[in-house]
Amino acid sequence: MIRQVIAALICLAVVLAAPFAVSDFWVFIFIEMLVFGLYAVSFNLLLGYGGMLAFGYAVFFGIGAYACAILIKRFGFDALSATLLAPLVTAVAGAIIGYFCVGLTGTYLGMLTFAFQMLVYTVVLKSYDFTGGDDGLSGLKISGFAAAPRGFYYVTLAVVALSLVVLWRLVHSPFGLALRAQRGNAPRSLALGINVSLHRWATFVIAAFFAGLAGALFALANHSVFPGWLNWTASATPIMMTILGGMHSFIGPVVGSIIYVLMQSWLTGQTEYWALFLGIAIILLVMLLPNGVMGLWRNSQT
Amino acid sequence: MTEPILRVVALNKNFGGLRASNNVNLEVMPGEFRAIIGPNGAGKSTLFNLLSGFLKPDSGRIFMAGADITGRAPYRLFHSGMSRTFQITSIFAELNVLENLQVALLSQRRRLSDGFRMARHAEIAECERLIGLVGLDVDRKRVAGTLSHGDQKKLELAVALASTPRLLLLDEPTAGMAANERLDSIRMVHRIAKQLGLTVVFTEHDMQVVFSASDRISVLHHGAIVADGTPQAIRQSAKVQEIYLGESPDSIEP
Numbered sequence: 001m002i003r004q005v006i007a008a009l010i011c012l013a014v015v016l017a018a019p020f021a022v023s024d025f026w027v028f029i030f031i032e033m034l035v036f037g038l039y040a041v042s043f044n045l046l047l048g049y050g051g052m053l054a055f056g057y058a059v060f061f062g063i064g065a066y067a068c069a070i071l072i073k074r075f076g077f078d079a080l081s082a083t084l085l086a087p088l089v090t091a092v093a094g095a096i097i098g099y100f101c102v103g104l105t106g107t108y109l110g111m112l113t114f115a116f117q118m119l120v121y122t123v124v125l126k127s128y129d130f131t132g133g134d135d136g137l138s139g140l141k142i143s144g145f146a147a148a149p150r151g152f153y154y155v156t157l158a159v160v161a162l163s164l165v166v167l168w169r170l171v172h173s174p175f176g177l178a179l180r181a182q183r184g185n186a187p188r189s190l191a192l193g194i195n196v197s198l199h200r201w202a203t204f205v206i207a208a209f210f211a212g213l214a215g216a217l218f219a220l221a222n223h224s225v226f227p228g229w230l231n232w233t234a235s236a237t238p239i240m241m242t243i244l245g246g247m248h249s250f251i252g253p254v255v256g257s258i259i260y261v262l263m264q265s266w267l268t269g270q271t272e273y274w275a276l277f278l279g280i281a282i283i284l285l286v287m288l289l290p291n292g293v294m295g296l297w298r299n300s301q302t
Numbered sequence: 303m304t305e306p307i308l309r310v311v312a313l314n315k316n317f318g319g320l321r322a323s324n325n326v327n328l329e330v331m332p333g334e335f336r337a338i339i340g341p342n343g344a345g346k347s348t349l350f351n352l353l354s355g356f357l358k359p360d361s362g363r364i365f366m367a368g369a370d371i372t373g374r375a376p377y378r379l380f381h382s383g384m385s386r387t388f389q390i391t392s393i394f395a396e397l398n399v400l401e402n403l404q405v406a407l408l409s410q411r412r413r414l415s416d417g418f419r420m421a422r423h424a425e426i427a428e429c430e431r432l433i434g435l436v437g438l439d440v441d442r443k444r445v446a447g448t449l450s451h452g453d454q455k456k457l458e459l460a461v462a463l464a465s466t467p468r469l470l471l472l473d474e475p476t477a478g479m480a481a482n483e484r485l486d487s488i489r490m491v492h493r494i495a496k497q498l499g500l501t502v503v504f505t506e507h508d509m510q511v512v513f514s515a516s517d518r519i520s521v522l523h524h525g526a527i528v529a530d531g532t533p534q535a536i537r538q539s540a541k542v543q544e545i546y547l548g549e550s551p552d553s554i555e556p
Binding site for chain 1 (some may be wrong): 337354356377378380381385386388392393394395396397401404405406408409410413414415416418419420421422424434461465473
């Protein structure tokens with residue numbers, strides 16, 4: 001117990017002091033790790049806990065980012081209100097998309113989320129006047145404490161930490177127990193009084209909310225949004241982060257996000273063929289660690 | 303006159319040209335231990351899936367304690383007081399023993415929408431009561447999928463009992479057991495049912511099991527109920543003997 005408290009205090013000290021030890025570039029990298037960590041954990045709520053592989057999951061990240069940017073640029077909201085509203089907009093999108101998806105399983109569910117992603121991508125790309133088309137939207141202004149990179153880092157840290165606490169409670173609650181139950185055995189869950197479709201739908205809405213929040217934070221961190229965030233290739237990111245870190249661990253996707261962002265940042269500085277090397281590194285990691293990095297850590301504990 | 307817990311009226315279900323349920327009528331009284339027997343393919347599983355809401359009948363009605371439950375979704379039937387098991391042992395293999403029971407208990411108390419409180423310590427005393435009831439002697443934190451087949455069957459029964467159902471449907475509760483385990487197993491179920499005053503309907507094709515623990519027996523053949531009576535009457539029925547002798551010789555045992 002004392003060792004855990006000390007470990008937690010050291011972690012806290014590191015994440016609080018980190019931005020002062022590095023350049024602005026690295027502060028942005030840290031923000032990216034946090035934002036994608038939350039994004040991947042929300043994705044894993046569907047995959048690891050709910051057994052739903054949403055191939056087109058970037059649709060929610062993209063909607064969150066665009067909702068935030070559009071609220072600021074087109075409706076004159078300030079950054080704070082836009083960040084609070086964007087996840088709600090995304091949750092509504094999650095409710096609509098989830099409604100059509102929860103009755104499906106496996107590849108069919110994955111492909112339908114994919115189709116919705118391509119639909120939203122196309123709409124964003126073609127609505128030039130509203131979304132900026134293929135230029136995206138830029139010049140998102142933040143005022144006050146969060147305007148500086150280090151200020152924004154602390155805001156992101158607080159929001160992500162709070163979100164992770166909420167999600168951690170959720171997966172360990174009776175709701176989370178029922179979610180894991182239906183993943184393994186849907187007929188048994190039905191016979192035990194669980195409205196499986198409704199439960200899966202609620203999970204979709206919650207996951208979308210947090211993916212949207214991550215998207216909004218990332219839009220503000222970049223002061224811009226780009227349609228590429230909604231393109232189909234963007235959906236690989238949360239999947240790879242989750243597999244890398246381990247889908248059977250709550251914190252696994254965060255670990256995956258840290259590794260992924262680190263490798264990407266380092267490799268882009270080394271070679272223009274960074275994607276090739278990133279791909280090879282991920283293949284090796286997945287082959288050597290079938291349960292992700294957290295699977296390795298768990299094995300060493302027992 | 304007491305009302306039957308389960309009343310089935312003129313139930314029909316076709317799959318293409320196959321009459322899986324053919325004008326089935328059935329009445330089960332409170333506290334009864336009822337067996338439904340029949341050769342393979344007689345329609346036992348179809349009837350069970352109709353009763354538990356997993357299939358919708360083409361026609362006919364199902365009443366539980368007087369209320370029309372025809373076509374009611376399985377998760378709603380659970381909250382109306384029905385509980386069922388599956389022919390192939392159906393537990394939550396990835397959850398531990400305790401969690402398997404907690405799902406059922408929390409569901410019955412309508413607490414599964416609670417997304418904030420911790421589930422880990424919920425209903426421990428009640429879990430222990432159920433574990434004791436079925437005589438399951440294993441580590442509570444063990445992942446259920448790693449239990450022996452017999453222990454999985456016990457856990458499945460404990461889960462089915464968790465909601466104190468008014469009507470318990472057991473689909474081949476002794477499937478996959480060795481011959482000597484079957485009798486012990488059904489006698490345990492029988493003892494628990496009588497102790498708790500449960501109404502049980504079960505399917506079975508081991509005749510010894512059926513005759514040793516049932517108050518009444520209904521015989522299904524080609525989707526229809528061809529005989530209905532006490533074990534004594536069914537044993538002596540020429541019609542039943544004919545059905546079983548007409549089938550493969552291993553479906554009837556002395």
